[in-house]
Structure formats: C-alpha cells, structure tokens
Amino acid sequence: MPMLTDAIVAGLRADTPGCGGPQVHFNHAGASLSSRQTLAAITQHLELEARVGPMEAAVMAADGVARARAAAATLLNADSEEIAFATGGSAAWGTAIASLPPLRPGDRVLVGRQEWGGNLTTLRDKAARAGAVVELIPSLDDGRVDADALANQIDDRVRLISLTWGAANGGLVNDAAAVGRVARAAGVPYVIDAAQVVGQIPADVRALGCDMLKAPGRKHLRGPRGTALLYVRRDFLDKVAPAWLDVQSSPWPSDLGADHGPATIRDDARRLESAEASVALLLGLGSALDLALTLGVDNIRTRIHHLAQGLRQRLAALPGVTVRDIGDPETRSGLVSFTVDGLAGSAVRARLMEHGLTLGANGVPYTPLDMTARGLTEIARASVSYLTTEAELDRLANAVATLNR
Numbered sequence: 333m334p335m336l337t338d339a340i341v342a343g344l345r346a347d348t349p350g351c352g353g354p355q356v357h358f359n360h361a362g363a364s365l366s367s368r369q370t371l372a373a374i375t376q377h378l379e380l381e382a383r384v385g386p387m388e389a390a391v392m393a394a395d396g397v398a399r400a401r402a403a404a405a406t407l408l409n410a411d412s413e414e415i416a417f418a419t420g421g422s423a424a425w426g427t428a429i430a431s432l433p434p435l436r437p438g439d440r441v442l443v444g445r446q447e448w449g450g451n452l453t454t455l456r457d458k459a460a461r462a463g464a465v466v467e468l469i470p471s472l473d474d475g476r477v478d479a480d481a482l483a484n485q486i487d488d489r490v491r492l493i494s495l496t497w498g499a500a501n502g503g504l505v506n507d508a509a510a511v512g513r514v515a516r517a518a519g520v521p522y523v524i525d526a527a528q529v530v531g532q533i534p535a536d537v538r539a540l541g542c543d544m545l546k547a548p549g550r551k552h553l554r555g556p557r558g559t560a561l562l563y564v565r566r567d568f569l570d571k572v573a574p575a576w577l578d579v580q581s582s583p584w585p586s587d588l589g590a591d592h593g594p595a596t597i598r599d600d601a602r603r604l605e606s607a608e609a610s611v612a613l614l615l616g617l618g619s620a621l622d623l624a625l626t627l628g629v630d631n632i633r634t635r636i637h638h639l640a641q642g643l644r645q646r647l648a649a650l651p652g653v654t655v656r657d658i659g660d661p662e663t664r665s666g667l668v669s670f671t672v673d674g675l676a677g678s679a680v681r682a683r684l685m686e687h688g689l690t691l692g693a694n695g696v697p698y699t700p701l702d703m704t705a706r707g708l709t710e711i712a713r714a715s716v717s718y719l720t721t722e723a724e725l726d727r728l729a730n731a732v733a734t735l736n737r
C-alpha cells in the first residue's frame with residue numbers, strides 16, 4: 333500500500349471536483365468531497381435507470397451492489413453477510429436499536445459522554461417509556477470513556493452499552509476496544525456509532541468486540557449522502573428482530589397460508605435493510621469504499637493525524653484562540669475544535685466563509701453530555717481529510733488570526 337505522498341495526494345485532488353477551486357473544504361466531518369469516479373458511478377447508473385427502467389437497471393447492477401457490500405465488509409474486517417446498507421447514520425443506528433429486545437422497568441442503558449445527541453434522545457425516550465434509565469459511563473481525566481469504571485457499573489440490569497467512538501465536537505476518540513472487552517465479558521449488547529471514525533481510522537469489528545456498528549457513507553469515506561453501513565455480528569443476528577419487515581427481510585413463504593404465525597426472517601444482516609434503496613447511491617458508496625481500500629485506511633490515518641496535529645499547533649499559537657480538543661493526543665481524529673474569544677462558533681464559521689473556508693459549528697445538541705460537562709455552548713470545528721494540504725492549513729490559520737482583531 334503506497335504512503336500518501338504529496339504527488340499521490342495531488343492526483344487524488346485532481347480527481348475531486350471540490351478541490352482546487354476558490355473554496356477550501358474543512359467540513360469533512362459533516363460531509364466530505366466525493367471523487368469524480370464516485371460521481372460517475374452514481375450518474376452513470378441514473379442514466380441507465382432512465383434508459384432501461386430503474387428495476388431493470390437494478391438487476392444489471394446487482395453484482396456492483398454485492399461488490400460494495402463486500403468492500404464494506406473488508407473495510408470493517410467483517411463478512412458480507414454481516415453488512416446492511418441504510419440511508420443515513422441515524423437511520424442505521426435507529427434501525428439497530430429498534431431491533432433489540434424492549435427495555436423493561438429497572439433496566440439500565442450505559443452511554444459514553446460523547447454520545448451523539450440523536451442517539452441519546454432515542455435512548456432516553458425508549459427508557460422513559462419503559463421505566464428504564466440511561467446512565468453515563470464515567471470519564472477518564474482526558475474525557476475518554478473509562479473502561480475500568482464501566483466494568484464496575486455492570487450488573488444484571490444492564491441491557492445495552494452504546495458508545496460514540498469518535499466525538500462529533502472534536503478530536504477525542506474513545507478506546508472502543510477496551511469498552512468491547514468489558515461488554516463481551518459481561519455478555520451485554522454493545523453498539524458503536526462510528527460516524528466520525530470509519531474511513532479515517534482503521535475499524536476492525538472483531539478487535540472492537542461490538543455487536544453492531546454503523547457509519548454514514550458521506551463523511552470520511554467520501555461516499556454520497558443518503559448512504560450508511562450497518563454491521564451486525566453474525567452470532568448476534570438471532571437477537572435482532574427488525575421493527576418492520578418487507579419482501580427482502582422476510583420473503584413471503586410459498587408453502588404457507590396467511591395464518592402462518594411468526595415470520596421467517598432472513599438470516600443475514602439484510603434483515604435490517606430496506607428492499608427499496610437508491611442503487612445509484614450504493615454504487616457510489618461502493619466506489620468510495622474501493623478508493624478507501626486502495627489507499628489503505630492506515631495510510632489515510634497517518635496523513636490525517638499529521639495534518640490535524642499541524643492545524644492544532646497553528647491555531648494554538650494564535651492569541652485569543654483556544655483549541656478545545658481533549659482525549660489522548662495520539663489517538664485524536666481529524667476533527668479540530670476551537671473557540672475564538674468574543675465570537676460564537678457560528679460567527680466564526682460565518683466569518684471564515686467570507687474567506688472561502690467552509691467549516692462546521694457545533695452547539696450543545698449534537699453532543700449534549702460532553703458540551704454540558706465542559707461548560708461549552710458552541711465550538712468551531714475544522715475537519716481535515718487526506719485531501720487537505722499544508723497550504724490550506726496555513727490559509728485557515730491566517731484567516732482565523734484576523735478574526736478577533
């Protein structure tokens with residue numbers, strides 16, 4: 333696997349319509365920039381659909397979708413049978429959670445401090461209706477989830493451990509494998525939200541010890557919006573009862589009448605997948621997955637880590653600017669969070685937009701527990717990709733330097 337040299341990156345940028353124009357993208361954590369090849373995979377299939385009919389085109393593209401599933405499995409060190417596609421991160425996560433056995437009064441659900449707001453709302457609602465509780469796993473001093481403290485929380489009322497692996501509001505990356513060891517030893521279902529990890533940091537579901545894991549296509553994988561991956565561990569499949577069924581998840585049995593009792597559900601992860609999907613987008617996702625595999629996520633990780641650390645150093649050197657990233661500096665992701673004295677994160681974002689720089693601003697709702705624990709109301713978030721260059725980091729730092737003058 334080649335290292336991502338400047339020459340290779342220049343070629344990848346040339347193949348990316350969003351690179352090299354007047355605007356510089358620092359919002360890869362929101363949604364990244366797709367390659368020309370990914371765009372072509374989508375548009376060519378849409379054209380085929382228009383020419384021969386979408387159902388007919390889907391038959392012609394079945395091998396391509398199967399290859400996309402195999403690529404997703406390779407990326408996660410899973411089997412194809414363990415991969416379902418979904419239309420978005422929350423849809424994948426919600427489908428997974430809705431398929432678990434209902435909570436009962438007194439049940440406990442354990443979450444990390446970086447839990448995504450939407451996940452937390454879903455869990456709290458589910459718990460409130462059942463008379464169960466959602467509890468916080470204690471954190472280490474650096475903000476990451478404390479796996480030893482988690483081990484001490486376990487009792488026979490714990491029904492689920494839910495972990496957002498990489499924070500949405502900064503570079504913190506939890507030790508998801510350490511959490512997995514506790515979950516496995518206790519036999520508690522373990523679900524990972526890997527939205528901010530997959531595609532930028534190697535993710536091996538066997539090493540993580542998780543039962544389910546999801547990630548969207550549009551972020552660090554550079555796939556299209558409207559796509560996501562959901563991994564379900566093979567031996568966990570029989571614990572997963574889809575909230576609804578269709579002709580794919582449970583084909584009508586030919587030998588039985590209408591009163592045949594509980595449905596027979598397919599025995600792979602596609603029991604959680606909708607039969608109706610955008611084939612064009614799945615082919616685009618397949619192209620993005622192929623690119624990630626060709627480049628090697630280890631190589632991607634090395635380059636992103638170097639760039640993000642460089643950006644943190646540049647920003648930390650500026651008066652009135654505070655880098656807000658916590659967690660272990662060695663394992664941080666490409667999300668760089670910062671505040672500028674006297675300016676809200678959204679104002680920072682708006683002002684940088686005037687400089688042709690696109691970045692994110694996160695308030696409390698995306699990561700309520702962590703923002704509240706740290707007394708933060710809003711941060712600016714610049715997220716890098718392996719496509720980012722040192723010159724772009726300089727441009728961002730120079731623009732930030734002008735903000736509070």
Ligand SMILES: Cc1ncc(COP(=O)(O)O)c(C=O)c1O
Nearest residue numbers: 420421422423448500527528548
């Ligand atoms: C950690 C995390 N979880 C969940 C989501 C929501 O995913 P989606 O917008 O694909 O539903 C995001 C989106 O940014 C995220 O960062």
